[in-house]
Amino acid sequence: MDLIDDEPSPGSNAHEFTVSELSGAVKRSIEDQFGRVRVRAEVGRVSRPSSGHLYFDLKDDRACLAAVTWKGQAARLIQRPEEGMEVIATGRLTTFPGQSKYQMIVDQIELAGAGALMAMLDKRRKALADEGLFDQDRKRPLPFLPRVIGVVTSPSGAVIRDILHRLRDRFPMHVLIWPVAVQGEGCAPQVAAAIHGFNALPEGGPIPRPDLLIVARGGGSLEDLWGFNEEIVVRAAAASRIPLISGVGHETDTTLIDFASDRRAPTPTAAAEMAVPVRAELALRLSEAGSRILRCRAQGTERRRQRLRDLARAMGRPATLTEGPRQRLDLQGARLEPALRQLVQSRRHRLASRPIPAATLRQFTAAKRHGLDRLEGRLDAARQRRLERPQDRLAQLHERLDRSLARVTASTRRAMTQQQAKLADLDARLTAALRRGQAQRSEALGRLDRMRLTLGYTETLKRGFAVIHGPEHLLTSAAAAAATAQFQIEFADGRIDARPEAAPRPKRRTTPAPEQKTLL
Structure with missing residues (x-):
């Protein structure tokens, strides 16, 4: 007989x-x-x-954690995740019930x-180098003397002041500043936009297009300079049609824009020194070149003169060259007269032996006359042309x-007119200056006169004092006045004569006699 177990199985009372x-x-x-x-x-x-x-996945050597960043949060991320990066991710854990995972x-x-x-920087550098963005054949030479320089940096830092100061000392130029953030989240897009913006300026527009760009920032840590390692900045620097100097950080700092730029400067100040030469040195070089040209020209002229003198010595004296021909000419001249006489005689003899017919003479004369008339016409035309040319030239x-x-x-x-205007202006200025000078001197003279009156003794006399004038000098004591026979007393309204009088003798004080006492 089978036994049926009706007892409930373990766990049957657990919640489902x-x-x-x-x-x-x-x-x-x-x-x-x-x-969190x-x-x-x-x-x-x-x-x-x-x-x-x-x-993306977050992993270590033993485990892997799935991670997600929603669209709105992804746009605000300072650092985008890339495969192979070591990061510190902040967020919250949750589950995804659809796939039964967290x-x-x-x-x-x-x-x-x-x-x-x-x-990550090394990985990015290798990837961009493989694309050819850092090749030397892409780099262009810097202009020797740029007319306009564009500077991409922060407008409030010391970097822009150093750059402007160095440019002003070496060779003042027209400088355009594109203000950007040089640190933080907005650094990379703003720097790239500034480079593209300078390249987009048209030639001959209201804003001059720079001939040279300088991207500059002071020193800092690797995190501070990270904006200049972003791919968008590197590609903008490599695509710039304007030659670009990178002056980011100190001499020991290296960023990816240094590889893509046409020239790397160790400091922003060094970038300004690379941009322009020293005007004083150029002036000195130009002066030296001018002096060398003058010396070379003088030396060349002297060499040609010396060569001419040497050749003249080799040719000999001009008289020596003409002595032989002159002698031959004299000999031929002496033989010419007898030859002419002989020729005339022979012609006369032939003419006498064979007279020329009159018709032949008339024909010969007519032909010669016709030729003479033709020559006369040509002569008149030539004379007319010869007269017309000077007249035309004279008219011109x-x-x-x-x-x-x-x-x-x-x-x-x-x-x-200009000199008259200047003269009128100078005359007006001179008249105004003269008037001002006269007014100032009159005022100074009035002040001195008032001071004279204030400090003079006449004002003191008005306050009730008097001055005693002796025959030769002032009397300043009673003894001196008593010893003078006559003197004058000066008051504020005039003088009076006076003479000393005998001083009354002081009465002697008598001592009363002592009271006599009578003895009884």
């Missing part, structure tokens, strides 16, 4: 969850326990779908340290002289 209830409980438990966490990890696979969200919602990403930054010279006279007269009149 639905899948959604269990998933919700797990979700609440995880979110309550890990509401920071995770140090390496970024693994990164996915950027068209929705704008970021999906994940981290990341809203902030920081680089884990300089080692990670350097690793007269016209040019009239124009020159008109120009000289006009310029003289303008100069006279």
Whole structure:
């Protein structure tokens, strides 16, 4: 007989969850326990779908954590995740019930340290170098003397003041400043926009297009200079049609824009020194070149003169060259007269033996006359042409002289007008200065006169005092006045004569006699 076990199986009294209830409980438990966490990890696979969200993995050598950053949060991230980066991700843990897994919602990403930054920087540098952005054949020479220099930097720092001061000392130029942030989240897009903006300026526009660009920033840490390592800045520098000097950081600082720029300067001040030469040195070089040209020209002239003197000595004296021909000419001249006489005699003899018919003479005379008339016509035409050419030239010279006279007269009149205006201005200024000088001197004279009156003794006399004048000098004591026979007393309204009188003798004081006492 089979025994039927009717006892309930273990666990049959436990609560039965639905899948959604269990998933919700797990979700609440995880979110309550890990509401805000920071995770140090390496970024693994990164996915950027068209929705704008970021999906990536955070992993170490033993585990992997799925992470997601929503579209709105991804736009505010300072550092975008890239595969292989070591970061510190901040966010909250949650679950995804649809796939029964947990994940981290990341809203902030920081680089884990300089080692990670350097690793990412080296990786980015190699990738951009493989594209040829750092090739030497892409770099263009800097203009020797740029007319306009564009500077991309912060307008409030010491860098722009150093650059302007150095440019002003070496060779003052027209400088355009494009203010940008040189640190932080907005640094890279603003610097790239400034480079593109300078390149987009048209030639001959209202804002002059720079012939040279300087991207400058002072020194700082690797994180401070990170904006100049961004790919957008490097590509903008490589695509710039205007030659670009990178003056970012101190001499030991290196950023990726240094490789893409046409010239790297160790400091912003050195970038300004590379941009323009020293005007004083150029003036000195120009003066030296002018002196060398003058010396070379003088030396060349002297060499040619010496060569001419040498050749003249080799040719000999001119008289020596003409002595032989002159002698031959004399000999031929002596033989010419007898030959002419002999020729005339022979012609006369032939003419006497064979007379020329009259018709032949008339024909010969007519032919010669016709030739003579033709030559006379040609002579008249040539004389007329010869007269017309000087007349035309004289008319041209007269016209040019009239124009020159008109120009000289006009310029003289303008100069006279300007000099008259200057003379009138100087006359007005001189008259005004004279009036001001007279007024100042009159005022000074009045002050001195008032001071004289104030300090003089006549004002003292008006207050009730008097001055005793002796025959030769002032009397300043009663003894001196008593010893003078006559003197004058000066008051404020005039003088009076006076003489001393005998001073009354003081009465002697008598001592009363002592009372006599009578003895009884």
